[in-house]
Every structure is written in C-alpha cells, then in structure tokens.
Amino acid sequence: GQQLNQSPQSMFIQEGEDVSMNCTSSSIFNTWLWYKQDPGEGPVLLIALYKAGELTSNGRLTAQFGITRKDSFLNISASIPSDVGIYFCAGHLGMTGKLIFGQGTTLQVKP
C-alpha cells in the first residue's frame, strides 16, 4: 500500500532556530497537507498544497509541493516553544477525505 516517509523522526532545537522537515512517497499525490498534533488532541491542519511546485506560507510556516508530486517540505522559521508537537504530512489522491499520513516528526524546542 501507499506509504509516506517523514524525516527526521524527531528534532530538538533551540528557540529561534529554523526547522526543516520533509515527506516522501512511493506514489504520486494530488494534494499534500501538513498537520500538527499536540499530546492528547487530534491533528490540526496547518497548510494544504494543491499543485506541483506550489509554495505556500502560513505565518512562520512555509510548505512546498514537490515537482515530482512524490514529496513535500515544511519549514518553520524562528521557532518558539509553542511549536512543540508532532508534525504529520498527509497525501490525498481521490475524491474523498481519505488521507495517507506519514509517521510524524516530533519537534521539541528548548527555550
């Protein structure tokens, strides 16, 4: 079946640093999404990407839809303590809301 591989698996950074994480797939997707999940809560949508090559920002977050449609990248600039959490990429292909999620990147920010 389709699988998404996220890297790195975890990151421990200093407040104020920039963060980069990526997601690769063996299959093509029409849409890439990035979610953030806090402990004990459901995922919250951060950014959605709809076109190969697209670069989209949401505040300090910037994500890109890879040209091959098999990868996506998320950057967080000037990290702050509330950025702590697990970041998931998700790919979407069909006409429903069925998403394929990666395993997540755990981000810890040291004040």
Place this chain on the structure above:
Amino acid sequence: DTGVSQDPRHKITKRGQNVTFRCDPISEHNRLYWYRQTLGQGPEFLTYFQNEAQLEKSRLLSDRFSAERPKGSFSTLEIQRTEQGDSAMYLCASHSGTGARNEKLFFGSGTQLSVL
C-alpha cells in the same frame, strides 16, 4: 464550540468487552470519517460516511468493528470483543464534501482506548 466533538475522551476496558464511541461532526458537514492512531504512528483511515451512507471501509476494519451514522448527523463506532491490539486513539473527522476541498479534514480530539 462548533468543532468536531468526540465522546468519551478516554475509555479503559477489559479484553472481551464491547465499547462504543460517539462522534458529532461540524453541523453543516455531510462527510464523516473514522481514523485510528497507534502510538508513534500517523492516523490510519478506517471508514467514511456521506450523510447516512457508509461508502468505504478499510481492511483495518475487522468484523468486530461496526460504524453507523443513522440520521446523517452523529456517528458511533462500536468494537465488539475488544482485544489488546485495539488499544489506540480513535479519531473522527468531517468536512463539507461539496463545493469545498475534499481533503481538508477537521479532526476531533479523539477517544483514547486502552484494553487491559
């Protein structure tokens, strides 16, 4: 609060017992999804409804699992004869399904199931 609501937030049960979870989607959303998430993994699709019709079920949804959405509003997910491997976070999500991006799912806070 007009988000997706799930109840209960936590459930501890003994192996072999039946459990039922409830999800109330965002009121104007006609599509409702169930996902399961185990520790250290991303959510995995289980099933989805458009209004009251269950349109797709994952192979992950064994015969012990049943989901309903009788009036096209709230949904229930029942697990019969629970097993320790059923321990997970069960997430519900919804979206409007028409005139909107189908992939923009809004998730609830989940029900954390622990089977002892």
